[in-house]
Amino acid sequence: MKQALQTIDVATSGPGLYDITGKIVRVLSQSAIKEGLLTCFIRHTSASLLIQENADPDVLADLENFMRRVVSRDQKLYRHTTEGPDDMPSHIRSVLTQTSLSIPAHEGRLVLGTWQGIYVFEHRDAGHNREVVVQVMGE
Amino acid sequence: MKQALQTIDVATSGPGLYDITGKIVRVLSQSAIKEGLLTCFIRHTSASLLIQENADPDVLADLENFMRRVVSRDQKLYRHTTEGPDDMPSHIRSVLTQTSLSIPAHEGRLVLGTWQGIYVFEHRDAGHNREVVVQVMGE
Amino acid sequence: MKQALQTIDVATSGPGLYDITGKIVRVLSQSAIKEGLLTCFIRHTSASLLIQENADPDVLADLENFMRRVVSRDQKLYRHTTEGPDDMPSHIRSVLTQTSLSIPAHEGRLVLGTWQGIYVFEHRDAGHNREVVVQVMGE
Numbered sequence: 001m002k003q004a005l006q007t008i009d010v011a012t013s014g015p016g017l018y019d020i021t022g023k024i025v026r027v028l029s030q031s032a033i034k035e036g037l038l039t040c041f042i043r044h045t046s047a048s049l050l051i052q053e054n055a056d057p058d059v060l061a062d063l064e065n066f067m068r069r070v071v072s073r074d075q076k077l078y079r080h081t082t083e084g085p086d087d088m089p090s091h092i093r094s095v096l097t098q099t100s101l102s103i104p105a106h107e108g109r110l111v112l113g114t115w116q117g118i119y120v121f122e123h124r125d126a127g128h129n130r131e132v133v134v135q136v137m138g139e
Numbered sequence: 140m141k142q143a144l145q146t147i148d149v150a151t152s153g154p155g156l157y158d159i160t161g162k163i164v165r166v167l168s169q170s171a172i173k174e175g176l177l178t179c180f181i182r183h184t185s186a187s188l189l190i191q192e193n194a195d196p197d198v199l200a201d202l203e204n205f206m207r208r209v210v211s212r213d214q215k216l217y218r219h220t221t222e223g224p225d226d227m228p229s230h231i232r233s234v235l236t237q238t239s240l241s242i243p244a245h246e247g248r249l250v251l252g253t254w255q256g257i258y259v260f261e262h263r264d265a266g267h268n269r270e271v272v273v274q275v276m277g278e
Numbered sequence: 279m280k281q282a283l284q285t286i287d288v289a290t291s292g293p294g295l296y297d298i299t300g301k302i303v304r305v306l307s308q309s310a311i312k313e314g315l316l317t318c319f320i321r322h323t324s325a326s327l328l329i330q331e332n333a334d335p336d337v338l339a340d341l342e343n344f345m346r347r348v349v350s351r352d353q354k355l356y357r358h359t360t361e362g363p364d365d366m367p368s369h370i371r372s373v374l375t376q377t378s379l380s381i382p383a384h385e386g387r388l389v390l391g392t393w394q395g396i397y398v399f400e401h402r403d404a405g406h407n408r409e410v411v412v413q414v415m416g417e
Contacts, residue, residue: 045394052234099329243283
């Protein structure tokens with residue numbers, strides 16, 4: 001069995017979804033693993049991972065807007081407010097999405113559907129440098 | 140290390156949960172892998188995966204109803220409306236649930252609890268053919 | 279390739295987050311696997327898993343409060359009410375969080391970020407004994 005592990009840096013500039021599909025696919029290609037399992041893991045609790053539609057950018061805007069409606073920024077609702085009104089909502093939005101993603105690889109390609117892209121979901125207002133660990137195991 | 144990969148087709152007929160536990164268990168049995176990791180991956184962004192209670196069908200109905208309450212179908216809330224009022228809510232419902240599931244196998248069985256079943260959660264009004272990739276790695 | 283599997287027992291005493299990071303790290307240490315993948319799987323549908331901030335306990339209280347706001351306990355909303363007002367909300371809260379977590383291991387350590395802890399999220403009012411299966415695969 002072979003293994004590969006790389007950390008990808010993703011520079012964000014405010015809330016929303018950042019497509020990292022190309023970077024993830026590159027880790028698989030460089031690993032030369034054809035059959036196996038790829039795992040993405042984000043090392044943060046105020047940004048998360050997501051697989052979503054990659055065709056219409058309106059989907060990404062609607063997702064961001066949904067999160068704003070369902071996760072209030074009203075600071076009276078929270079105890080943890082030291083870093084501002086986007087602090088605790090960012091943790092909650094992370095909880096409602098993913099910290100890790102598991103994607104099988106087959107014949108050297110991820111088994112993603114035609115319309116699936118892999119995204120970092122930034123929840124903080126300020127830009128951040130986000131680290132995503134990408135690991136591949138297989139043959 | 141051994142590996143097995145199969146794609147399972149799941150025909151749905153409208154919103155709700157479809158039990159695929161038997162089909163997933165069959166992939167593990169056929170792989171002859173006794174100790175390892177099974178990964179399920181759904182190749183869609185308007186249907187998702189879920190592990191939930193398999194005893195009382197009322198749980199499944201209540202889950203569907205919860206999703207309808209929390210994810211509005213009011214088209215004024217969305218930009219992405221080309222495929223109808225169930226389109227964007229389906230993407231959001233997928234985001235709130237799972238695209239991939241990881242389940243260890245031990246002594247030739249999945250380590251599911253007594254009350255756990257594996258489900259495809261269909262979010263679109265129309266029936267669809269959904270593809271779930273099932274991969275097993277181990278010995 | 280080496281594998282290890284252990285079941286961890288977590289005694290809970292009502293709704294909220296229980297830190298199991300130390301117990302999970304111990305399974306990795308005992309496995310002597312340096313490079314690989316660790317999977318946590320909870321064998322229940324009314325408690326779940328989560329990776330969240332481990333620094334400020336207020337974050338954990340705010341998460342519990344968010345779940346109470348978004349997942350109503352009003353029994354008129356549910357069909358599945360036999361075990362009381364916390365029954366169906368517990369299933370929904372599990373659906374909105376995780377049943378399994380995948381965390382790569384590198385140089386004998388989980389690749390968790392500085393502020394990330396691993397938690398069991400208990401959703402029932404009564405204390406329970408929760409089983410978390412921890413599996414490691416790698417070299």
